[in-house]
Amino acid sequence: MSTHGSSTHGSTPYGSFPGARPRRLRVNAAMRRMVAETRLHPAELILPAFVTEGATEPMPLAAMPGVVQHTRDSLRKAAVEAVEAGVGGIMIYGVPETAKKDAIGSPGTDPDGILQVALRDVRSEVGDELVVMSDLCLDEHTDHGHCGVLDAEGRVDNDATLERYAEMARVQADAGAHVLGASGMMDGQVGVARAALDGIGRQDVSILAYAVKYASAFYGPFREAVASSLKGDRKTYQQDGANAREALRELALDLAEGADMVMVKPALPYLDILRRIADEADVPVAAYQISGEYAMVEAAAANGWIDRNQAIMETLTSVRRAGAGMVLTYWATEVAQWLNRGDV
Known part of the structure; x- marks a missing residue:
């Protein structure tokens, strides 16, 4: 009798592997949904948003289709x-009028600066x-x-x-921020921000420390979004992408100084770092899916x-799977709407 095909013992012409059929858990969408190890929830998403002083209508960003500088x-x-x-949550970035910018960033500590307003x-x-x-x-x-x-x-x-x-921390807390990034x-x-907040009796305001922030080419579109005046780079204070151990050192320092939450930025190019931070931290961990990550998906789509939609969900799921409990993403509201409708 031919033994072609499976027998009661799982024997095939290619060998015997009873019980070793992972595909049984992928047979249909309902099964895949039931056994999924990582899930997205709207509450885990944080929307970054830009607001521009003096704007009379939202201004689309060429490098970030679908994102605007808000009024x-x-x-x-x-x-x-x-x-x-x-x-x-929502993370707000204020873009002051160019004429108001100066060497010390005065709009950032002006109670009537655009961010505080x-x-x-x-x-x-x-x-x-x-x-x-x-x-x-x-x-x-x-x-x-x-x-x-x-200097x-x-x-x-x-x-x-x-x-x-320290000055910024005080005015942002007075303006109503729940969390300072x-x-x-x-x-x-x-530590300085924590002391400034506690000094004005604002122990209730949390600090999200960008504990791990790498100098990255993927920030490019963001600089359009905030009308950046930057010349040169930020490599003397943002981390070197070649290094991993110093991320753990930065984490330890921020936790010792009183960080309530910590961030890894960018997300996708540094998923290995995110995993290490998530394994070490005893506070909530966030990751920022930054402008360049967003722009690449939108451009390819x-x-x-x-x-487009599958790529968005795949990237967000990868960030959650790597250990982020919260994800800053420009797709936050759109993806939350998909999740609520069961579209994904």
Whole structure:
């Protein structure tokens, strides 16, 4: 009798592997859904948003199709839409008028600067229904585009910058931020911000430390979004992409200084680092799917080279699988809507 095909013992012309049939768990969508190890939820998504001083209508960004520089009104609407979709948070970046930028980033500490005004707008619109986050960094506000103040030789002065960050922390908390995103990669920034907040009785305001932020080519489109004035690069304070061990050192320092949450940025090029941080940290871990990651998917999809929606979900799932409990993504509201409808 021929033994071609499987027998009760799982024997085939290619060998015997009873019980070793992983494909049984992939037979249909319902099965795949039931056994999925990683799931996305709207509450885990955070929407980065840009608001531009003096804008009278939203301004589309050429390098980031579908993303705009908001007006104050359109930002409020975007926040409401995020709430309705169940998005967890919104990270706000303020873009001041060019004429108001200066060497020390004065708009960043002006209570009436665009970021502080926008924070008040969003809090008045959504209250505590959305976690409102603010970017604690100077690059949007300086005329030289660096994340800190410069010394006489044009280098970023770490400790002088910390003084500015302390001022920013106070005004952002007063404007209504629930969470301050300490993104400048200055040594000691978390401890200084924590002391500044505690000094004004704002122990309730959290700090999301950009503990691991690499100098990356993938930030390119973001610089259009914030109308960056940067000349040169940020390699003296952002991390070197060749290094992994120093990420753990940065994590330990930020945790010791009182970080409530930590971030890895960018996400996709550094999934290995994200995994290591997630394994070490005893606080929530976020990852930022940055502008260049977004732009690549949108550009490839626009050319018909990839399936846009599947690519978005695959990239986000990979970030969650690598250990991020929260993901900053420009697709946050759209993906949350898909999840709510069961479209994915």
